[in-house]
Amino acid sequence: xxxxxxxxxxxxxxxxxxxxxxxxxxxxxxxxxxxxxxxxxxxxxxxxxxxxxxxxxxxxxxxxxxxxxxxxxxxxxxxxxxxxxxxxxxxxxxxxxxxxxxxxxxxxxxxxxxxxxxxxxxxxxxxxxxxxxxxxxxxxxxxxxxxxxxxxxxxxxxxxxxxxxxxxxxxxxxxxxxxxxxxxxxxxxxxxxxxxxxxxxxxxxxxxxxxxxxxxxxxxxxxxxxxxxxxxxxxxxxxxxxxxxxxxxxxxxxxxxxxxxxxxxxxxxxxxxxxxxxxxxxxxxxxxxxxxxxxxxxxxxxxxxxxxxxxxxxxxxxxxxxxxxxxxxxxxxxxxxxxxxxxxxxxxxxxxxxxxxxxxxxxxxxxxxxxxxxxxxxxxxxxxxxxxxxxxxxxxxxxxxxxxxxxxxxxxxxxxxxxxxxxxxxxxxxxxxxxxxxxxxxxxxxxxxxxxxxxxxxxxxxxxxxxxxxxxxxxxxxxxxxxxxxxxxx
Ligand code: NAD
Numbered sequence: 001x002x003x004x005x006x007x008x009x010x011x012x013x014x015x016x017x018x019x020x021x022x023x024x025x026x027x028x029x030x031x032x033x034x035x036x037x038x039x040x041x042x043x044x045x046x047x048x049x050x051x052x053x054x055x056x057x058x059x060x061x062x063x064x065x066x067x068x069x070x071x072x073x074x075x076x077x078x079x080x081x082x083x084x085x086x087x088x089x090x091x092x093x094x095x096x097x098x099x100x101x102x103x104x105x106x107x108x109x110x111x112x113x114x115x116x117x118x119x120x121x122x123x124x125x126x127x128x129x130x131x132x133x134x135x136x137x138x139x140x141x142x143x144x145x146x147x148x149x150x151x152x153x154x155x156x157x158x159x160x161x162x163x164x165x166x167x168x169x170x171x172x173x174x175x176x177x178x179x180x181x182x183x184x185x186x187x188x189x190x191x192x193x194x195x196x197x198x199x200x201x202x203x204x205x206x207x208x209x210x211x212x213x214x215x216x217x218x219x220x221x222x223x224x225x226x227x228x229x230x231x232x233x234x235x236x237x238x239x240x241x242x243x244x245x246x247x248x249x250x251x252x253x254x255x256x257x258x259x260x261x262x263x264x265x266x267x268x269x270x271x272x273x274x275x276x277x278x279x280x281x282x283x284x285x286x287x288x289x290x291x292x293x294x295x296x297x298x299x300x301x302x303x304x305x306x307x308x309x310x311x312x313x314x315x316x317x318x319x320x321x322x323x324x325x326x327x328x329x330x331x332x333x334x335x336x337x338x339x340x341x342x343x344x345x346x347x348x349x350x351x352x353x354x355x356x357x358x359x360x361x362x363x364x365x366x367x368x369x370x371x372x373x374x375x376x377x378x379x380x381x382x383x384x385x386x387x388x389x390x391x392x393x394x395x396x397x398x399x400x401x402x403x404x405x406x407x408x409x410x411x412x413x414x415x416x417x418x419x420x421x422x423x424x425x426x427x428x429x430x431x432x433x434x435x436x437x438x439x440x441x442x443x444x445x446x447x448x449x450x451x452x453x454x455x456x457x458x459x460x461x462x463x464x465x466x467x468x469x470x471x472x473x474x475x476x477x478x479x480x481x482x483x484x485x486x487x488x489x490x
Contacts, residue, residue, distance in 0.1 A: 008037040013191035015053030016204025030096030030331035033372030039184045042212035047220035050208040054147040054174040057205030062144045062172040066121045073118035079193045080111040094185040096331030098322045110158040116456050117166040120473040137488050142481035144172030149227040153234045154180035155288040164231045167476035176208045184211045236465045254469040258394040259422030262415040267299040269427035281451040282400035283378045291423040296402040303404040311356045314378045331373045338374040341397030353384040416442045421463030
């Protein structure tokens, strides 16, 4: 670890070695507004070195048995779990999220990603058919693709990075990963663990991490001719650019993008379950989760009651210093993002919507050390028109809109009336209705009477502008391997 006086200085991790960069980007602590870390500003040269290291490591790594790779992934899970508290503290400081969220969601899941793919890689079966009349048997074989380029966002930094690294290396690929320039610290800490685990556990060059911006380091990776596949999680706008840039190379792409997720609450919903869960689905991680609810449709008979109870509970969410374990809402990622989110609230007001709590309505009371941090109260807006930008665009902050509906048919149409299709929740005690509605929603994931309950075995991903491809045990295996059909005539 290179460290100047007070600042943490990160280095790229290439071929098993930490390598300083010639220039650096400032990284801020969102809860204080101070620069506290320097992140390498990598470009073509660094990406070139990382891809070479990954290419060199590929023959040995790809020829290891699934069991050998599985043992290594389990070892990585052990190492992260052992240092869970240090990782949680770092993630909270770097991203602005609460220490409680980092301790209970981000870091446990990062470790579990390795553990999950360590197990699932042992259980895949390939296909086989017999064509007796031709005297032939056909079967499929799957092989790793090569060097995987992995690009991740800032909202769930280590959680989403390991969700890509784990399946990629479990399948026998080697990787060059680029985390978000705004949240690079826990990825760098993971490289420290790889170094500590030693070459016999994770051979040099299997995991390479290049830090830097999307425009320089990200694009260099996307355009590199020796990187045949890119797994990207981030915004729809960036995905369009990646698609264009990678097109001349015919790369395989997995794109996990934004959402504008509806919650549909029928008048027979159990509000004692629905209200606390919908508060979490709206405001968890400051609303900075692609799966967060931002459009709440409530059937008219219970609209007033729901709104009253929902707003009263939202006001109880405590916003403040993320390292305080009693705090529910931490800081947003950056000053610019905070401004963007606040602007959505202003636009809604200008259009005649009512802000019932939060931004501009309630006082934000911050501790002295956090006055310059990027904080915002959970904000509930009512009477927003469906065509308003607040109901159409991804806000990605602690802002949710509540509107009334009358019929099932109407609400399905309105819920589907956006360009995104990532996640939806449906609340009703009528089993027939939840199935019916779930089938008709244009959404890669539908949760009924719950939110964010995930079985990693099953496909994860979005429809429409929310993405291309799916991730999960079988889906990630298929994405990170190349399939071949072999025919044997006897
Ligand atoms: P972003 O698209 O700005 O950046 C994501 C990553 O892409 C970063 O590492 C960034 O440096 C890199 N990047 C930017 N421009 C690039 C380029 N031209 N070429 C290559 N890489 C480039 O997204 P963000 O602001 O970091 O993250 C928030 C977005 O991510 C939201 O839209 C959110 O919904 C989405 N998201 C989706 C999922 C999902 O699973 N569907 C999960 C989390 C976040």
